[in-house]
Amino acid sequence: MTTQELKQTIIWYLENYWNVIATIANARNDILFAGAMKEADVPVQTSTLSDISANKAIRLTELDLDEMMDWIKVINDSYHYFQGQDRRKANLLWLAYLEKNPNRKTKTEVMKQLFSDRKMFYRWFDDICIVIGLKAASRKLIEL
Numbered sequence: 001m002t003t004q005e006l007k008q009t010i011i012w013y014l015e016n017y018w019n020v021i022a023t024i025a026n027a028r029n030d031i032l033f034a035g036a037m038k039e040a041d042v043p044v045q046t047s048t049l050s051d052i053s054a055n056k057a058i059r060l061t062e063l064d065l066d067e068m069m070d071w072i073k074v075i076n077d078s079y080h081y082f083q084g085q086d087r088r089k090a091n092l093l094w095l096a097y098l099e100k101n102p103n104r105k106t107k108t109e110v111m112k113q114l115f116s117d118r119k120m121f122y123r124w125f126d127d128i129c130i131v132i133g134l135k136a137a138s139r140k141l142i143e144l
Contacts, residue, residue: 001142009142010132013071014097020068027065067141074135081131088114089124 001009013020079098082090095110111121136142 006133006142007129010129010136013075014093014132017072017075017097018100021072024065024068024072070139070141071136074132074139074141077135078128078132081135082128086127088116089128092116092121092124093128 075093075098079090079093082093091114092110095113096107107121111118114121116124133142133144137144
């Protein structure tokens with residue numbers, strides 16, 4: 001995996017953070033529901049994922065749920081790492097990707113919130129991608 005491919009993978013998981021979580025939850029709920037209904041001898045078919053975004057996320061990645069969960073853990077671990085090491089980068093990660101606030105989704109708005117210029121924003125973002133990449137490598141999600 002090239003550096004650019006790795007960065008694109010990281011960006012994809014950051015931008016689809018909540019969709020991936022919904023995909024995992026929906027798929028696991030379907031599995032649990034199917035098991036419970038089978039034990040009760042109820043002939044009910046489980047629904048397919050109803051959330052279009054979650055459906056798209058699982059089709060685009062073609063990853064298993066455990067690997068998807070590992071990526072979510074890597075992002076969360078990275079966020080907690082930056083909370084202890086560099087609050088500005090933790091805030092960037094939170095405001096740009098992890099916070100579920102549709103009012104603050106553009107990078108320009110996040111830059112204003114962080115009192116950061118474009119150059120600093122992307123320098124911090126590159127540092128975040130490096131940490132996420134190293135954490136992903138430690139979980140054997142990628143090879144460096």
